[in-house]
Every structure is written in structure tokens, then in C-alpha cells.
Amino acid sequence: MDLSQLDVITRVAGATLLLALGALLAREPRTRRLAVYFAPMALCLAGFLAGNTPDPALRLSGPLSHAGALVAGYAAVCMWWFCLASFDETFRPRGAVLAAGLAWIAIASADRGLLGPAVEGKGLSWLLIALGLSMIAYLAWRLVRDREGDLVEESRRARVLVVALLAGQLLADFLVDLVMGLDWGPPAFTIAQNTALLAFSAWLGLRLLPVSPPLAAPNPVLVPAAPPAAGEEARLAERLRVMVEVERVHLEPDLTFAAFARRMGAPEKTVRAFINHRLGHDHFRAFLNACRVAEARRRLADPAHAGDKLITIALDSGFASLASFNRAFQAVEGRPPSAFRLLRNDPPPSEEPA
Structure with a gap:
């Protein structure tokens, strides 16, 4: 198997898994709230996978290519909101979290030419990198801060794992952009990126299906109807x-x-x-x-x-x-x-x- 075949397999598998998982979450009543955040993230990551290859012959062409590149620019903020929503049932984008997300969407849109050629590719990607690092820091702070009150051991462990996986992935991408430049992307690196996304998608599938207790809607009761007999x-x-x-x-x-x-x-x-x-x-x-x-x-x-x-x-x-x-x-x-x-x-x- 050559690199081009491995490239196609990892990208198609990752996109298919993400989109299928989004559809399954939307069908389950207890996870529809989470599906609201997962579906945009899945679509954006699928757009990223569609174009993340150094071989032009393996990319989409025409309007689909432009659409994929556009939604890929929103992947980071969608992942950010999804991770926050996964561990906080009351989460809604509001205040500074909403403002930062909208700022990312506006800057990414301008950087990709949606607001006209005057600002397209004018170094806005560096501004996105700075904003992305701030978003990662906030996510890590929130997950670690709220870990003490998390009552589910699996969820407590997942908080650390999500921070490590997501922060590691995004930090690696940002550091490569800073050190090697925004256009650097040899086949081995892009395949490693796509494989990491495939692994992340598989981990999400294992965690969300069947619905695990940390992400399922609880049925809270204030006090037990009757205390246990003894012990x-x-x-x-x-x-x-x-x-x-x-x-x-x-x-x-x-x-x-x-x-x-x-x-x-x-x-x-x-x-x-x-x-x-x-x-x-x-x-x-x-x-x-x-x-x-x-x-x-x-x-x-x-x-x-x-x-x-x-x-x-x-x-x-x-x-x-x-x-x-x-x-x-x-x-x-x-x-x-x-x-x-x-x-x-x-x-x-x-x-x-x-």
C-alpha cells in the first residue's frame, strides 16, 4: 500500500465515521443536546479531511472544494464548543465564550475570502493561531477546574484525556505553522494528522455509543425515597x-x-x-x-x-x-x-x- 492509498483511506474513514456518529447521536433522544454541538464539528472536520492532502489529484474540486475549505476553517471553534458541552449539561455559548467563537468564525471567513479579496490571506491565520491557543488554555482550565465536582470516574478520567488529545493535536498544528510555515505539509505529516483525527473519531464513537452515563441526561432526585436498610x-x-x-x-x-x-x-x-x-x-x-x-x-x-x-x-x-x-x-x-x-x-x- 503506497502513501496515496493510505491517505485516501484515513481521510474517507475519518469523515465517514464522524458524519455517521453525528447522525446516530441525533437519533437518540438523550444525546440530541450533544448532537447540536457534535454535528457542526463533524461537518467541519469532514471538510478538513477532504482537503488535507498534499496531492491535488486527491482533493475535491469545484464548489465542493471551496465549501470544504470554508467549513474546515470553523473546525477549531466547533471542537471547542463541543468539548465544553460534553462535560457541562448547562453549557450554552454565551459571554466571552460566544464572543471568542464568533470572532474566530469572522476571522476565518475573512481569511478564506468570504468577505472579499481585500483581506483574503493577509496574515489573519496568525491571529487565528493566537486565538486558538487562548481557546485551548480556557478549555484546559475549565475541564481541570470542574474535575473536582465530577461524580463519574470515567468522566473524570476523560477530562484529562480530552485535554491531552485535543490540546496535543491543536498545539502540534499551531507549532508546525509557527515553525515551518502555513503552507508546510509533506505527505507523512498530513497522513499523521488524518490518522490522529481518525483515532479521535473512533474514541468518540466508543465513548458516546452506547450513551455513557457522563454524557447522558441524568434523572436527578434530591434525596433517596428510602434510605438503604443498613451499612x-x-x-x-x-x-x-x-x-x-x-x-x-x-x-x-x-x-x-x-x-x-x-x-x-x-x-x-x-x-x-x-x-x-x-x-x-x-x-x-x-x-x-x-x-x-x-x-x-x-x-x-x-x-x-x-x-x-x-x-x-x-x-x-x-x-x-x-x-x-x-x-x-x-x-x-x-x-x-x-x-x-x-x-x-x-x-x-x-x-x-x-
């Missing part, structure tokens, strides 16, 4: 009940998982397994939000709190801000807190925004 789980269940119902630890906005585990009186690994297996939460943040939303529901339905503003309800329920309260309440209840209050026939005070 360590019975002690943990009773201790958790006291912490939630009596000590009300979830009302502390800065509560960390390490502090929570110490107050539970058990090793962190044991507490992770208990909350995940018994209560159905995949992250400590989701558990806290469920407790805090339950408290907010009680306050919103209580006539004694009819005059409270939403920001007061949010802070008194343990949320650090009104924005985080709105997001968590919407995720748990399927509607904003203002709508929940109205349905309870409890109109908000006139100075409170709807």
Missing part, C-alpha cells in the same frame, strides 16, 4: 438528609465538593459514588442546583415571600447570581422562575423584571 449507604443517606434538611448546606454559595465530603464524614470517592449512583447526578454542581432550585420553588410558592424580588429568592436559595439562578431553574423546571411564580398565581412585585 455505609444508610449512614451516608441519613447524614445527607441532615445536611440538606437541617444544616441546609446547599444555601452556602461557595460550598466546594471537598468541603462537602469532609462534612459528610467519608472519602471523596465514596461520596461521589453515593451521589451519582443513588441520586442520579453526574456533577456536584447539578446536585447543588437541584437542592437550590427546590428551595427556590418553595419560596416562590410561599405567600410569605410574595414581595421578594427574584434576586432575593436567588441569593437566599444559595445561588451566587440571578443569571446562574435563571439558568439552573430553567434547566430543572423547563421554565424561568418568573413563569413559575405566575403559574402559582403569585404575581411578581412591580419593580421586578419579568
Whole structure:
């Protein structure tokens, strides 16, 4: 088998696997949220694979070639958003994350001539490299920062692996561009790139199909319906009940998982397994939000709190801000807190925004 055959096989296999996986994720109800981020990434990576060869005879031609080159320019931001969404069920591109993604899309579009020949190929690729390095750093920080509260061992390990694989792939590409130039791409290097993408696609397939617990939508329960009959789980269940119902630890906005585990009186690994297996939460943040939303529901339905503003309800329920309260309440209840209050026939005070 010569290099040209290996080149075609790796590119076709990688693109086919990515697109097929995107279709399968879209069919499964529990992974449709993730498919929203995976499908654009798969399409962009397929476009990258279609043109990532030094042999012009093996590339697409005509409009398909231009379309593939264009969407390939958006692959990095789509991968970035997908990785963030994979480990955070409440993730939506917003704020600085949305701004950085839109900036990448605009710069990549200009660099590929979509905004006219005046700015095409005018060194914008170097700006993309700088932005890409910032995106990698942010992704690594987020995955490592949230790892402590991840309650699923497989997901905790995957966080490190995703950072290593994705950062390694993108950093290698960026460093090659910096050292060797943007047009450097001998056959051995491009085949290695395509093979790495094929391996990454296969790993994603193994991780996502069948749906693994870290990426499946949980069915959270605040406390067990009935504690276990005996043993360590019975002690943990009773201790958790006291912490939630009596000590009300979830009302502390800065509560960390390490502090929570110490107050539970058990090793962190044991507490992770208990909350995940018994209560159905995949992250400590989701558990806290469920407790805090339950408290907010009680306050919103209580006539004694009819005059409270939403920001007061949010802070008194343990949320650090009104924005985080709105997001968590919407995720748990399927509607904003203002709508929940109205349905309870409890109109908000006139100075409170709807």
C-alpha cells in the first residue's frame, strides 16, 4: 500500500465515521443536546479531511472544494464548543465564550475570502493561531477546574484525556505553522494528522455509543425515597438528609465538593459514588442546583415571600447570581422562575423584571 492509498483511506474513514456518529447521536433522544454541538464539528472536520492532502489529484474540486475549505476553517471553534458541552449539561455559548467563537468564525471567513479579496490571506491565520491557543488554555482550565465536582470516574478520567488529545493535536498544528510555515505539509505529516483525527473519531464513537452515563441526561432526585436498610449507604443517606434538611448546606454559595465530603464524614470517592449512583447526578454542581432550585420553588410558592424580588429568592436559595439562578431553574423546571411564580398565581412585585 503506497502513501496515496493510505491517505485516501484515513481521510474517507475519518469523515465517514464522524458524519455517521453525528447522525446516530441525533437519533437518540438523550444525546440530541450533544448532537447540536457534535454535528457542526463533524461537518467541519469532514471538510478538513477532504482537503488535507498534499496531492491535488486527491482533493475535491469545484464548489465542493471551496465549501470544504470554508467549513474546515470553523473546525477549531466547533471542537471547542463541543468539548465544553460534553462535560457541562448547562453549557450554552454565551459571554466571552460566544464572543471568542464568533470572532474566530469572522476571522476565518475573512481569511478564506468570504468577505472579499481585500483581506483574503493577509496574515489573519496568525491571529487565528493566537486565538486558538487562548481557546485551548480556557478549555484546559475549565475541564481541570470542574474535575473536582465530577461524580463519574470515567468522566473524570476523560477530562484529562480530552485535554491531552485535543490540546496535543491543536498545539502540534499551531507549532508546525509557527515553525515551518502555513503552507508546510509533506505527505507523512498530513497522513499523521488524518490518522490522529481518525483515532479521535473512533474514541468518540466508543465513548458516546452506547450513551455513557457522563454524557447522558441524568434523572436527578434530591434525596433517596428510602434510605438503604443498613451499612455505609444508610449512614451516608441519613447524614445527607441532615445536611440538606437541617444544616441546609446547599444555601452556602461557595460550598466546594471537598468541603462537602469532609462534612459528610467519608472519602471523596465514596461520596461521589453515593451521589451519582443513588441520586442520579453526574456533577456536584447539578446536585447543588437541584437542592437550590427546590428551595427556590418553595419560596416562590410561599405567600410569605410574595414581595421578594427574584434576586432575593436567588441569593437566599444559595445561588451566587440571578443569571446562574435563571439558568439552573430553567434547566430543572423547563421554565424561568418568573413563569413559575405566575403559574402559582403569585404575581411578581412591580419593580421586578419579568
